[in-house]
Amino acid sequence: MEFTAKFTNPQKQRTNCLVITLFEAKKLSATAEIIDKASSGYLSRLMRSGDVTGRAGQTLLLQKIDGVEADRILLVGSGKDKDMNQLVFNKIVNSMISALGDSGAKDALACLTDISINNRDPDWNLRQAVILINSSQYRFDQMKSKKIGNKIKLQKIALQVQSKAGLKKAGVAIQQGKAISTGMDQARDLGNMPANVCTPTYIAKQAMLMAKGEKKLKVSVLEEADMRKLKMGSLLSVSAGSRQPAKLITLEYKGAGAKGKPVVLVGKGVTFDTGGISLKPGAAMDEMKFDMCGAASVVGTLKAVTALNLPINVVGIIPATENMPDGLATKPGDVVTSMSGQTIEILNTDAEGRLILCDALTYAEKFKPRCVIDIATLTGACIVALGKIPSAVLGNNATLINNLIDSGKEIEDKVWELPLWDEYQDQINSNFADMANIGGRDAGTITAACFLSRFTKNYHWAHLDIAGTAWTSGEQKGATGRPVPLLTQFIIDQL
Ligand code: BES
Ligand code: MN
Ligand code: ZN
Numbered sequence: 374m375e376f377t378a379k380f381t382n383p384q385k386q387r388t389n390c391l392v393i394t395l396f397e398a399k400k401l402s403a404t405a406e407i408i409d410k411a412s413s414g415y416l417s418r419l420m421r422s423g424d425v426t427g428r429a430g431q432t433l434l435l436q437k438i439d440g441v442e443a444d445r446i447l448l449v450g451s452g453k454d455k456d457m458n459q460l461v462f463n464k465i466v467n468s469m470i471s472a473l474g475d476s477g478a479k480d481a482l483a484c485l486t487d488i489s490i491n492n493r494d495p496d497w498n499l500r501q502a503v504i505l506i507n508s509s510q511y512r513f514d515q516m517k518s519k520k521i522g523n524k525i526k527l528q529k530i531a532l533q534v535q536s537k538a539g540l541k542k543a544g545v546a547i548q549q550g551k552a553i554s555t556g557m558d559q560a561r562d563l564g565n566m567p568a569n570v571c572t573p574t575y576i577a578k579q580a581m582l583m584a585k586g587e588k589k590l591k592v593s594v595l596e597e598a599d600m601r602k603l604k605m606g607s608l609l610s611v612s613a614g615s616r617q618p619a620k621l622i623t624l625e626y627k628g629a630g631a632k633g634k635p636v637v638l639v640g641k642g643v644t645f646d647t648g649g650i651s652l653k654p655g656a657a658m659d660e661m662k663f664d665m666c667g668a669a670s671v672v673g674t675l676k677a678v679t680a681l682n683l684p685i686n687v688v689g690i691i692p693a694t695e696n697m698p699d700g701l702a703t704k705p706g707d708v709v710t711s712m713s714g715q716t717i718e719i720l721n722t723d724a725e726g727r728l729i730l731c732d733a734l735t736y737a738e739k740f741k742p743r744c745v746i747d748i749a750t751l752t753g754a755c756i757v758a759l760g761k762i763p764s765a766v767l768g769n770n771a772t773l774i775n776n777l778i779d780s781g782k783e784i785e786d787k788v789w790e791l792p793l794w795d796e797y798q799d800q801i802n803s804n805f806a807d808m809a810n811i812g813g814r815d816a817g818t819i820t821a822a823c824f825l826s827r828f829t830k831n832y833h834w835a836h837l838d839i840a841g842t843a844w845t846s847g848e849q850k851g852a853t854g855r856p857v858p859l860l861t862q863f864i865i866d867q868l
Contacts, residue, residue: 374510376503376551378543379482379531384411384441388531389478390434391443392469394451394487395420397427402451402487404533411440416448428452429461430468434476443482447472451488459785462490462498466505474525484533495539496546499532501785503550504557504858506530511558513565513851552680553784553861557854559583560666560673564844564852568645568662573620573693576642576665580622580672580691583679589628590679595621605732607711608692611725614649614702615695621733622668624675624689628682634743635686636864638675639733641726641749642668642693649696649722650704657846664726666843666852667748668693673857678864685867688740692729696722708806712736713828718806726751727821728810731828744773744833746863747825748856754817756841763789764842764856767822768835777835777859780866786859788837791819798823 383391383404394402399420401409409416415438419425425433429452437444449469452461465488473481485502486495514521534543563571563579577594584592597618600609605621612619622642625635643664647653653661671689678687703709707719709728712735717728726749737745755765763781766788768774774790781788800812800820808827812820822836842855 374506374527375529376547377529377531378499378534378540378547380534380537380540381482383407383482383484383533386442386482388443388480388482390445390447390473390476390481391441392447392449392473392481392483394449394465394484395425395427396451397453400427400454402484404484404487408441408446412438413440426450429456430464432468432472434472445476445478447476457488457490459490459501462488462501463505466502467509470506470509473527477526479526480529480531481527482531482533486533486535495535496543499543500546500550502532503547504554507551507554508557508854511561513562515562516567549681549865552677553858555680556673556677556857556861559676560669560857561852561854563669563672564663564666568695571662571665572617572644572695573642574617576644576668576672576691576693577620577622580624583672583676584624587679589626590675591625593623603712603736604710605712606709607717607728608694608732610703610707610709610719611649611696611728612694614697614699617644617695619692619694621736622691622693624672626675626678626687628678628684629686633686635688635740636867637688637690637737637740637742637745638671638860639690639730639737639745639747640667640669640671641665641730641747641751642691643726643729644693644695646696646723646725647698649725650698650702651721651723652698653723660844660846663844663852664750665693666750667839669852670748670839670843670855670857670860673854674860674864677857677861683864683868685864687864688742690733690737692733694729696725711828715808715827716806718803718809720809721811724810724821727824730825734825734828738831742832744770744835745829746777746835746837746860748837748839748860750840750843751838752818752821752840755838758791758818759789759841761841761845763787764859765789765791765818765838766835767791767793767819769793769826769829770833770835773833773835776866777863780863781859783866784858784862786856786862788859791822793819793822793826
C-alpha cells in the first residue's frame with residue numbers, strides 16, 4: 374500500500390473514495406460538515422433517516438453525490454466523542470480498510486485527523502493508521518502452492534492533514550509508520566516460517582540478505598567453533614542435541630559513526646523448542662516454532678531503523694539454535710560453564726532460553742553499550758501473569774524501564790513491569806553449581822529474569838518477556854510482529 378500526506382479541499386479532491394467520519398448522536402466531523410454543505414445537506418438527511426448512526430466502526434458506502442468530486446464517499450462511524458480512545462480508533466481504521474477493500478476503489482483520501490484522541494497529536498492518528506492498514510494486509514503464503522495474493526484493488530491512500538504547515542511533520546509520521554510496518558512484516562515472516570525451513574542458518578542468511586547493499590548495516594556470523602573459543606558453554610549446551618548448527622548472528626547498524634555508544638538488542642532465537650530431554654507435551658507443540666520471535670523482532674527492528682536512516686548506533690545480537698532431544702543432548706543435572714565463568718546446573722533442559730541469552734548478554738559487553746535490551750519468548754508463566762496484552766519488562770535500571778514503558782504507550786505496543794527484587798534470587802540457588810537454571814513454580818517470569826540479571830551487571834539492562842505477545846494461537850494463528858513497534862519507538866525516542 375502506498376501512503377502520502379495531503380492537504381486538500383475534500384470537496385474538490387478527485388479520488389476514487391473520500392473517507393469521512395461521523396460521530397454518534399447525529400454529529401458531523403469537521404470534514405463531514407464541509408461535505409454536508411457541498412451536497413445541500415445530504416449527510417444530515419442520511420443521519421436523520423437512521424440509515425447511518427455514527428456508531429463506532431459502522432460504515433456506509435455512497436456512490437458519487439452532487440457537489441463533491443470524489444467517485445465515492447465512505448462514511449465511517451466514530452462513536453461518541455467522549456468514548457474516543459485508541460481502541461475505538463483501531464476499530465474505525467479496521468472497518469474503513471475492510472469497507473475500502475470490498476469496494477472497487479483503487480485509491481482513497483482518508484480524513485482521519487477529524488478524530489481527536491486524548492493526549493495524542495493528529496500525526497499519531499496517521500502513523501497508527503499506516504501501521505494498522507499494513508498489518509491488516511499481511512499474508513503469509515510462502516508455503517502455499519497457490520498464492521493468496523493481494524486481492525484488494527486499493528493501492529494508494531492519501532491521508533488528509535489539517536494544515537499545509539503540518540505536511541512535513543505528517544510526512545515523517547507516515548514514514549515511521551511505513552518503516553515499522555516493514556519491520557513487523559519481516560519479523561512475522563521469520564516467525565511464521567516453519568522450523569524445517571527457519572533454522573539458525575536460515576535466520577543468518579536472511580540477516581545477510583537484509584544487509585546487502587545497506588552501507589550502514591553489517592552482519593557477521595559466529596559458528597559453533599567460534600563460540601567454543603569464546604567459552605560459551607551455556608549456549609553450546611542447548612545446541613548439543615541438534616543436528617542444525619547454532620549461529621551467533623550480529624547485526625551492526627552504524628548511523629552515528631564510530632563514537633556513539635550503541636543500543637544493543639539481544640533476541641532469543643530458538644528456532645524450535647521441543648524442551649530437549651525435558652520434553653514438552655505434544656499439545657500445541659507446533660507453536661514452539663515461534664520461539665525465535667525475539668530474534669525476529671531484532672531483525673525487524675534493525676530493518677525499520679535502517680529504513681529510517683536514524684542517526685544512532687544499534688547492535689542486534691541473536692543466539693540462534695534448536696532445542697532437541699538426542700544422544701548428545703544436555704541432561705537434567707548437567708553442569709555447564711558460561712562465558713562469564715559462572716557455572717549453571719541445568720535442572721530442566723526446557724529452560725533453554727536463558728541458557729543461550731546469558732552467553733549472548735556477556736558477549737554484548739564488547740560493544741560498550743549505552744543499554745542492552747533482551748527480547749525473548751522466555752516463560753509460559755508470563756502468559757499466566759499478564760495474558761497476551763502487554764509484554765513483561767524487568768531490569769536493573771529504572772530510567773531504562775520507564776523509557777520502555779513510555780515508548781510502548783506511545784506506539785500502542787505495551788509493556789508492564791514485574792518486580793526484580795533480590796528476595797527472588799534464592800529461588801535459583803543450586804547445591805552443585807553457582808546457580809540453577811530454574812526457580813520452581815512461583816514467579817517463573819521473575820526467576821528467569823533473576824537468572825539473566827547475573828550476567829548483566831556491567832551495563833543498564835532490561836528484559837522483555839514476549840511469550841504472550843509475539844504470536845496468537847487459534848484460528849488466527851501467526852506471529853504478530855511485536856515488539857518491533859516498541860523497540861523502534863524506543864530507539865526513535867533516544868534521538
Ligand atoms: N519457549 C518456552 C516458553 C514458552 C512456552 C513461551 C509457551 C510461550 C508459550 C521456554 O523455553 C520454556 O519452555 N520455558 C519453561 C520454563 C520452565 C521449564 C522453568 C516454561 O515456561 O514452562
Ligand atoms: Mn523451553
Ligand atoms: Zn523456549
